[in-house]
Amino acid sequence: MEMTGAEITIRCLQEEGVEFVFGYPGGAVLHIYDALFQQDKVKHILVRHEQAAVHAADGYARCSDKAGVVLVTSGPGITNAVTGIATAYMDSIPMVVISGQVPTYAIGEDAFQEVDAVGITRPCVKHNFLVKDVKDIASTIKKAFYLAKSGRPGPVLVDIPKDISNQKCGFVYPDSIAIRAYQPPGRGDSEQIRQAAELLMQARRPMIYAGGGVVLSDSSAELTDLVKLTGFPCTNTLMGLGGYPATDRQFVGMLGMHGTYEANMAMQHCDVLVAIGARFDDRVIGNVEHFAQVPRKIIHIDIDPSSIAKRVKVDVPIVGDLKLVLEELLSVLRKNEKKTGDIADWWKQIEEWREFGGGLRYKNSSEIIKPQFVIETLYNLTGGDAYVTSDVGQHQMWAAQYYKFNHPRRWINSGGLGTMGFGLPAAMGVQLMHPDATVACVTGEGSIQMNIQELSTCLQYRLPIKVLSLNNRYLGMVRQWQQFFHGNRFSESYMDALPDFVKLAEAYGHIGMFIEKPSDVEPAMKEAFSRKNDLVFMDFRTDPAENVYPMVPGGKGLSEVVLSEDL
Amino acid sequence: MRHIISLLMENEAGALSRVAGLFSARGYNIESLTVAPTEEATLSRMTIVTSGSDAVIEQITKQLNKLIDVVSVMDLSEGEHIERELMLVKTRAEGEAREELKRMTDIFRGRILDVSDHTYTIELTGSRTKLDSFLVAIGRELILETVRTGVSGIGRGNRILSL
Numbered sequence: 001m002e003m004t005g006a007e008i009t010i011r012c013l014q015e016e017g018v019e020f021v022f023g024y025p026g027g028a029v030l031h032i033y034d035a036l037f038q039q040d041k042v043k044h045i046l047v048r049h050e051q052a053a054v055h056a057a058d059g060y061a062r063c064s065d066k067a068g069v070v071l072v073t074s075g076p077g078i079t080n081a082v083t084g085i086a087t088a089y090m091d092s093i094p095m096v097v098i099s100g101q102v103p104t105y106a107i108g109e110d111a112f113q114e115v116d117a118v119g120i121t122r123p124c125v126k127h128n129f130l131v132k133d134v135k136d137i138a139s140t141i142k143k144a145f146y147l148a149k150s151g152r153p154g155p156v157l158v159d160i161p162k163d164i165s166n167q168k169c170g171f172v173y174p175d176s177i178a179i180r181a182y183q184p185p186g187r188g189d190s191e192q193i194r195q196a197a198e199l200l201m202q203a204r205r206p207m208i209y210a211g212g213g214v215v216l217s218d219s220s221a222e223l224t225d226l227v228k229l230t231g232f233p234c235t236n237t238l239m240g241l242g243g244y245p246a247t248d249r250q251f252v253g254m255l256g257m258h259g260t261y262e263a264n265m266a267m268q269h270c271d272v273l274v275a276i277g278a279r280f281d282d283r284v285i286g287n288v289e290h291f292a293q294v295p296r297k298i299i300h301i302d303i304d305p306s307s308i309a310k311r312v313k314v315d316v317p318i319v320g321d322l323k324l325v326l327e328e329l330l331s332v333l334r335k336n337e338k339k340t341g342d343i344a345d346w347w348k349q350i351e352e353w354r355e356f357g358g359g360l361r362y363k364n365s366s367e368i369i370k371p372q373f374v375i376e377t378l379y380n381l382t383g384g385d386a387y388v389t390s391d392v393g394q395h396q397m398w399a400a401q402y403y404k405f406n407h408p409r410r411w412i413n414s415g416g417l418g419t420m421g422f423g424l425p426a427a428m429g430v431q432l433m434h435p436d437a438t439v440a441c442v443t444g445e446g447s448i449q450m451n452i453q454e455l456s457t458c459l460q461y462r463l464p465i466k467v468l469s470l471n472n473r474y475l476g477m478v479r480q481w482q483q484f485f486h487g488n489r490f491s492e493s494y495m496d497a498l499p500d501f502v503k504l505a506e507a508y509g510h511i512g513m514f515i516e517k518p519s520d521v522e523p524a525m526k527e528a529f530s531r532k533n534d535l536v537f538m539d540f541r542t543d544p545a546e547n548v549y550p551m552v553p554g555g556k557g558l559s560e561v562v563l564s565e566d567l
Numbered sequence: 568m569r570h571i572i573s574l575l576m577e578n579e580a581g582a583l584s585r586v587a588g589l590f591s592a593r594g595y596n597i598e599s600l601t602v603a604p605t606e607e608a609t610l611s612r613m614t615i616v617t618s619g620s621d622a623v624i625e626q627i628t629k630q631l632n633k634l635i636d637v638v639s640v641m642d643l644s645e646g647e648h649i650e651r652e653l654m655l656v657k658t659r660a661e662g663e664a665r666e667e668l669k670r671m672t673d674i675f676r677g678r679i680l681d682v683s684d685h686t687y688t689i690e691l692t693g694s695r696t697k698l699d700s701f702l703v704a705i706g707r708e709l710i711l712e713t714v715r716t717g718v719s720g721i722g723r724g725n726r727i728l729s730l
Contacts, residue, residue: 181638306629
């Protein structure tokens, strides 16, 4: 039986087991929306802005092992989606974006709502396709899902011209697909793994540094086994939080620009470093030359060869699927007669750093709400069991620091691109994936206004997200940098003319709360979390002068950290 | 250091822009780039001349390999190889210079393809340095126009870039 390109597109999504498509209709995708209308397997979530569709699909993917799926129209539909696509690309999130395109005969004629979608997205997708023949739709979508989910995951765009989605052909969904130039790595090289094990056993000051790759590859059990077997200290990057249980003693906290003193000092002074699914980026190791001043052996395990030796020299590179590599490394270590070296002195040193740095600390107040206190209360009230999405800025760092993630895929944030406006739509995707879970969106009055229109989507689909807005009337991270590095000249970082967020939440059909006393934080949050079926917007009036500590200033080395002057 | 990178890629619309875009997005330098279909209709072969530290060249190779349309990559300059470039030069050719240009063309084993009362058009094939030397030898004041294809390269002996 012949089907239209639009029907084929939707059938492909059904075949892939897609539950939700996040999107927004328009001229070039009308045939596809018509096909969507005539079935009920794939549910469509109508957002209020295409950027939010992509973030929602992204959040859905991050908290599950599935690819997020997006459907947008041509022109402004796809350009609005670009920020979301770049966000997913930087954090390696599996995603398939289907965009409509003007009819093939109009391409290149500056037609209404025409934009070169393949060209405009090329630098921020894993791969993209323009479908020029209806017979290619099924195999292209199959390829798109395969590419998005395999190897180092990432977003894949399929651009379908309007005439193609209306032409007919027979439908066969391929069982499997081969792309000759694409062979995602599997097992690591056994000899390299043996060398890594050898180095680990000789180490006197070892350090395990694990990033988002651990979360993406669902290898946190293997990572935990490795840390436990060796007795080594472990740190997580911002993207890796939850990859190793944060409340465990061997966890030295997050590292990097706003990492703990002990994590950064241990990273700087270790003699053998195992990097697992992490990429030594500028927010993590700061100044590369400073980092290289201390001689150390580096073992780097990653599925993407181009992540290895990109910013630092590596002694033992291991390219492979983290899960398989870690399994093999564990079995080599377990079989080995020799045990790992005595690292008691190293732990003593780390404990001293822990003591000196004083852990994460802030001076609480009974007068004004400290943002860290809000996150601590959130952690305590949810028992560390919530899904926490965040936007970007100071609140993001405080959430990363003060919410102790013991499980992977619970911490959902835009680490690589740092996209303000990510938090609320991402929370929608998470809540749809986990309808009964507690989903908290930690945001600020700056970020939330970048996608606040999604409160409408939340009402339509009854998503009981708890929004915690740390409202300090400043673009806090900008203000902090201006205070530190620009002579207190707060150029355009004050958020004037803020709306009444309580009324705004109510206008969107939700519950709004204004909290300005520290003593009200916990009762308000309890009240909010007891409302299982409602979205509650909590507008916390927080201390505008609070800064994120510790801080390794941009371009500085990890040991050149600035600690809080409080306490 | 100068490197000649050869690659096979899917002969598909947009493949060239993926490679060119990669170089500009990551700030890599391109000295020349040539591309044409191969005997296998689904494949194109590209030769890129670039320069950079060993670390940069390693990244370039890895990033190229990461492109889904790129089937295989070889750094020709890592081993024995042949490089050739084709150049067409239109020169002023009047009076005594006519004879001198003919002699230079013979010395460099070039050919004169087109002759007019006042001009020669000379074809020359060779390595980049040979073509550069020829231009120096005939002198800038005689040159009216040049066009170069950019370098193509191939490995010597058993060094073969294939699927």
